[in-house]
Amino acid sequence: MKITVFGATGGVGGHVVRQALDAGHQVTAVVRDAARFDLEHPSLAVRTVPDLAALTELDPCDAVLSGVGPRGRKEGLVATTATRGILRAMAAAGVRRIVVVSAAPVGPPPEDETFLNRRLLLPVVGAVLRDVYADLTAMEEELRSSGVEWTAVRPPKLTDKPVTGEYRRVIGGSPRGGYSISRADTAHAVLAALDDPATIRRAVGVAY
Template sequence: MSRVVIFGAGGRTGRCLVDEALAAGHQVSAAMRTSVPLPGVESIVADLRDPASVEAAVKGQDVVISAIGPSGRKAMGLYSAAARALVPALEASGGARLIAITSAGVRRDDPSFKPIYRVLARTVMKEAYDDMRLMESIVRSSSVDWTFVRPTRLQDEPATGTYRVQDNETPEGGWQVTRTDVARFIVQEIGKRQWSHAFPTLAE
């Protein structure tokens, strides 16, 4: 059993992560800007733009999971702000590991992308993907043990178990994956530690 804190636990992917982590027997805390009671979970009030609250949330944890995301398409610097708060908190924790969700879209030149998604990566989603890349860069420049999970288009469907994973490259022909499959992959990775300092990219 690991002590796991999930930032963004109130979101759609975050709630899947909470369910999967609890089912796997982990001790789960949910870090959110406002306290929302979740069954079986310790609720921690933490704002990623407030480093002190982030450090308090990370203290004593074995694994920190970031499932954060802006409410709209505009990132508003959320990902990079999270990195700037999480890195010192993780370094001060004495060994907590970071597993963070970004997106396969950060590789805007990925030849496996459908043409429409390459266009979106350079236009509508450009700000969000740029901020995700900055988050990854900040964390990679630190001493933190990190994994960046890069799902393709997230679907609100039941898990299929048929997704594929490649490091820093979208599986050929893949363009979507369910949130529950992503959550299960991350929770399995807590114990396996197979993808440390890697970019597992998930797609069906």
């Protein structure tokens, strides 16, 4: 499959690129600064796009994967504006499938979530990172109104542990008591959703 990966220099996006190549896909990695991306592979092309909000075209591909998101609380609507540009370019190219990385607090907690998580941990995290989650919420709204075949993968706290392929996944919700997942396993979940029709137009919660 031909895949275009946005946010390829990010923590999750970099793993997406490497895992996609290992799986035999042809990958176009879209980056803002090519100097920050040093991976080379026969099935990899690198495209520099400084401003995704101004994106108008895609390289030929079957699907888009995006790890674009804010790196801090005060960056503004980074994911939202980038996704608008990506969706515009997808429409022009006739590409229908997109999987993005969002975050667990964008959705409601599980109905059987622990009291500690529901009443203390989740509200505190949501308050501290309010601007980040507002951006990701708006990004998901853009996807829902676009008509494309989207999936939003929602991880909790991200770590730098290696890929295991062993994590819990809940389509349309979040795993109970899900505190963390590695960036590598989040990338694994993004690629797993790509060919899973059950995830189309759904959010997917992932966690250990």
